[in-house]
Amino acid sequence: MLDRREVAELVSQLVSIESVNPTLVPGGAGEAEVGRFVADWLERHGLETEYEEVEPGRANVVGRVRGSGRGRTLLLNAHLDTVGLGGPDGGTTPRVDGDRLYGRGSYDMKSGLAAIMLAAARARDLRLAGDVVVTAVSDEEDRSLGSERIAATVQADAALVTEPTGMRLAIAHRGFLWLELETQGVAAHGSRYDLGVDAIARMGHVLVALEKLDAELRADEPGHPLLGYASLHASLIEGGTELSTYPDRCVLKIERRTLPGETVEAVEAQIRAAAPEAEVRTLFVREPLETPRDAEIVERLLANTQPLLGHAPEVVGVPYWTDAALFSAAGIPSVVFGVGGEGAHAEPEWVDLGDVERVAEIVLATIADFCK
Ligand SMILES: [Zn+2]
Structure with a gap:
């Protein structure tokens, strides 16, 4: 089981490293520093880790938990970049108030990144047949250079993007x-x-x-x-x-x-x-995204969310575009599932830390099921 302090600490660490998308906001720091942090963290937790810059200062990190062979591979994806900084609660000084953690990127989507890092680190103990691949990418907020590279280079049997969906399972967008x-x-x-x-x-x-x-x-x-x-x-x-x-x-x-x-x-x-x-x-x-309801990844996620939430998550389409469409276009059945909170591209931005724990647990249970 995860503990709340560990979750809050990792989200805080990620939020406190500025990673504003520099092609969206001139002068933004880009993803190099936060990418190095993620790569070091994954390596310390025993993943095979690669750090790559798709353009100078624009980092992609790929961490792999290698299975024993012949199992299915699950791709987990989160972006490292954020939109521009706002005032105190849209800045890089995280603030915890009750269940909420405030700061730029806390909701969109450093909490989703933390959830897949924590889940993958624990997946090492599961003795899986298939691989778990954590991908932390650059530039989602602008041209999606990072996930474009991942979609062209990483093979997988399903992909889960942990953009914040308010604990709903998104299988389609325009x-x-x-x-x-x-x-x-x-x-x-x-x-x-x-x-x-x-x-x-x-x-x-x-x-x-x-x-x-x-x-x-x-x-x-x-x-x-x-x-x-x-x-x-x-x-x-x-x-x-x-x-x-x-x-x-x-x-x-x-x-x-x-x-x-x-x-x-x-x-x-x-x-x-x-x-x-x-x-x-x-x-x-x-491209649009549309993953069939009876796709394996959809069914596994539904089955593993039910016990943790006490109800099956709502299966929805979302109005915005996500990197999941790039994986889907590469032939990988892809879905989007993540935390609740507020303030994507706005202020204040906050995430529900309980949701971060729940998403990490659901991702871990889905890994255990899908990659066994
Ligand atoms: Zn996002």
């Missing part, structure tokens, strides 16, 4: 595409309506068409049982040079949230059909 649309005009002096073509006015038609498309997406009954609907919104717009000139181009960036089963090609075709006057380019794609 993906997204970022797209850029461009309309052309003809530059001319503002007095020359005979020559000028207004690219911004053309984009106006595109915006109206996209608003209509979004309404249609969200009227597409019955929707996904866990995720609701696909959606899109305009994010950034740029065009024009000065007041007395017809703009020759306007560029709009949009985000389209996708449901499981939607392909990039189909989404691009849909946008092109809605906005024929614009040139459409895809900038960035993240």
